[in-house]
Amino acid sequence: MESKCPSFRLCELDGADIVLGVEMQSTGEAACFGDSFYDALAKGLISVGYNLPKQGTALITIGGAENKEKMLQTMAILKHLGFKILATEHTAEFLSEKNIQDVEIVYKISEPHRKPNISDLLYERKINFIINIPSTSTLEKYVGMLYDEFQIRRKATEAGIPVLTTTEACRVFCQNARVASHQRNYQKGA
DSSP: OEEEEEOOOGGGSTTOOOOOOTTOOOSOEEEEEOSSHHHHHHHHHHHTTOOOOSSSEEEEEEOSHHHHHHHHHHHHHHHHTTOEEEEOHHHHHHHHHTTOOOEEEOBOTTOTTSSSBHHHHHHTTOOSEEEEEOOOOOOGGGHHHHHHHHHHHHHHHHHTOOEEOSHHHHHHHHHHHHHHHHHHHHHHHO
């Protein structure tokens, strides 16, 4: 199986948002082979410097009810794999309503007086990776929220913390983590 992964040097572009649009082009790419699609993809991501953790703490912030519904199964897989889940208020409420328990609420960068605050957690390196699915709304009331999401992505990128910004990338990462977990468990038993 083969996978191609684009390479972006977003840290070199001061203030650039990592959410890619149709006009974005990579500055390179890597093609990798593996025993499965997930194996090839993992090797491709690693080769372009994008290492996603096998365990640790995930910050989840998902905009919009439709995106939250799309991500429900993926969040359940993450929890099952043993990741500690941190989420912004509305995302945490949604997960709780859907019986994904033990989700710790964290507060937006734009609310520095509320603790625990995402900015502090990023600075203290208490987050291993981020799932940040931005809302596609451009209504004026969402402008502050969109800026806050941008700040999360930018600060994480500058700190070298991996960020996933699409439902598809999150699904593939979780499937990859599940396959890797099964392979580790199989090798321990062999």
